[in-house]
Amino acid sequence: MRQNLFLFELKIFFRNTSSITAIVILLLAGFVGLYFGKTFIERQENVVQKAINLQKENTGNNYEHFGEDTGLFFYHNKFSVANTATKWAAFSNGQRDINPYLISVTMLGLEGQIYDTDIANPSSLLMGNIDLGFVFIFLFPLVIIALSYNILSSQQENGVWILLRSQTSKPHLIIWNKLLVRVLVIFATAFVLMTAALFYLNLELDLIFFSIFGLILLYLTFWFAAVFFVISFGKTSNFNASSLIGLWVGLAIVVPASLNLYLSAKYPVPEALKNVMEQRQGYHEKWDLPKNVTMEPFYKHYPQLKQYPFDEQKTFSWFWYYGMQQMGDDQALESRKAMEHKLENRQQFASVVALFFPTIQTQLSVNSLAGSDLKSHLDFQNFVRDYHEKVRLHFYPVIFQEQKVSLAEVEKFGLKHYKNPVSPLKLESVISLVLLSLILLIVGNLNFRRLFK
């Protein structure tokens, strides 16, 4: 009996052209999302590929022009580091359009270079990208709402419900079956799109795949639970549609937007501007001060460099110059740390509020698993810092002893790829989604019992 009912509902569902249209729209949007997401990342990868050769070329040119003067050569020569996109970044582009994925720095002060952004059209950044993640997070809930908001109310409105109730002792089974059909159809659509992503983006069937797929299914379940909850009041179709759209607008637009406003007011980042000022002043003022003002803290920072001869009488020397550059970084250290602290506060805040809002939760978790969130950018920045330090320490002795550097030695430091280690899905994200869905389902079920008494 139960199985028959289910098949019957399935038949009814597919007899309705608008349901089929909705599924087709989702599939199409999903493919479009896959295409845009992939081309976005591919373009970045092409740039990185080009940059490998460009760095080689530039190094050659610089060497030809300035090779005789090692200090001057390193004044000009840039070392690039690329934040290699994970394959999942094409699934969810995240912050990869806002934060630079390729940072090129000389051996001079790092603080003045590391925050340089890539070229970007602010209008495009404002509108945001289309990727499969967007389709899952924004559009799927809307289709879920469209398919299910009237599964009870339309029966009530056209008078069928009274007939049904008189013929069956378990009227809620009908609603359950209708909902189950929709859950299965939506999950199947998600499955098709995830399979398409698997092949189109060359993903692997690994833990990340199952984490993201699982997360998305949980997210979609949450929306079904929300629909179930709303229709359980037994109100009219128009009421259901309005409240569900209202809920969607709240969760997908108003709440995150209000939280953003609050976030930027609560944690402003004036430290960024302070950092620029201090970095610049810390370096430039040293030109007009006695040399030991630079050299003493510099030796303190790098005791191992004290062994190289330093001629204080010389008006200018690269030793002193690179020391002054270091002073810019050292002077900006405090504001840099303060800025990092602020960003941590912001992330902390976001991850706490995300526990209560599945839209934010899913978006942030998917970005994190795809390695396209702020944290992966900050990790990338730290990697650039370490690499920069390594390059510095490698070449400082050559510069300070005024020796000539060999081109081959510099070319050893070609474009460096950074691969973000992916952190696994956080348990609290799963728990929050499961709990929120459960609450809605339980309350909805209680409502239904009351309704069918």
Added chain:
Amino acid sequence: MSNNIFIIARQSFRMAYSNKATFAFAVLLSFSLVLATFVGWKNYKVQNEQRLQYKKEVRKQWLANPDKHPHRMAHYGYLAFREKHELSFFDFGIESFAGVSIFLEAHKQNSVNFSEASFSNGMLRFGELSVAMVLQILFPLLIIFVGYNCISAERESGTLKILLCQNTTWKDLLWGKTFGLLALSLSIFIPFIILTIILWGILSEWQLSGDSVVRLLLLIGGYIIYFFVISVITALVSALSSGSRPALTTLLASWIFFIVIMPRVTQSVGNQIYPSPSKIPFLANIAEDVSKEGDSHNPDDPHYAKIKDSLLKKYNVDDVKKLPFNYGGFIMAEGEKITSNIYSRHQKNLNKTFENQNSITKLASFLNPYLALKEVSMILTASDYSTYTDFQNQAEQYRYGLAQKMNQLQIEHISNEKPAEHEKPHIISQNNWASQQDFEYHFTKISEAVSKNSTAFSALFFWLVVSIFAIQFSVKRIKTI
């Protein structure tokens, strides 16, 4: 306006407010508007004050520099901070996605860094609550929820036939319902605007600039047109649909399509058709062009060799050291001129590419009233793309002026003889630094902003005209039963 229209409008306005849900929604919207104004204004204040404070400090530090070689000053450079327009509290536009600080130095064009978005972990992608967002996105929802059945319900309850028998024409009915819906939005919008003006006046101690007042008036006009257009669409869909439920479904689906999906799609399509270069190849192309024109670092470069020869000839000397001015400064001034010309050319091309990317969205505003208003609103609150490029241009102009001023000081005051390895460097008095004015950003005048962005304004006007025509001529296609 005929009497009938007025009666219908008044009636539907009263009906709307008698509905508890509508009332609650209206209160909620008013509350979000007040909240958005308050926090938006506070954010504007805090951020602008920070920027002004650091701007002052930059100036102070610049002037406090001791006697030194002018080229050192050119490299010391200047820091410019992007100011927010006072109306930007109303509409954040691209504010959060555009950088704030730029370092201006000789020979080098730096990027504008530290956008709010770069401090965000992705939540910003959902949007930011601003007055504009409430008015642009949520007000249409209010109009839809109240108005979707404004005519279909009359039809379903049979009152429509009675109405039309009683000397009321279809036109009267449509206009009346439209004005009723419009009145509903204005009943929240107008008090809010009055409140905003008072708040704005108090906070700026009634120092309102004429330009900003014009901007605000246009802004009010623009939003009223927008509410009108949405009201017309809602009334028409309600009249043309077979019933209330399909009317609601159609309107909600359109809302989702036009406000959530279409803007992203048009912008993505624009990016796809007109791809913009990344920074590294962009800079590499500039470097290539520079080296074609002449490389001031290369002593054998033909361009500079020619300059050298002509100078030697003109002053009748055999060595650049014997020239009556500083030769190094002269060459750097020439180099700066060449490189910044080339840079500007490339930057212009890049801006052109960005404008092309945006043009798809701009064209789409003839299909989508939301996009038309969004653009108009950003232009009027100076939080749009062209204001941002204007800042970039002014900063670049300032940078060029600063570099050339320092080169000029070097040409005039620095000796041609290079100091030996252990000699003191040549310097000039710090009194010279004051002659470099502070960087002041000037917002585009409103008349210029309007004429520069005429497409957006014509799109909104187009929607006004289309809406009026739609009511006047749709009558024939509407069925009474």
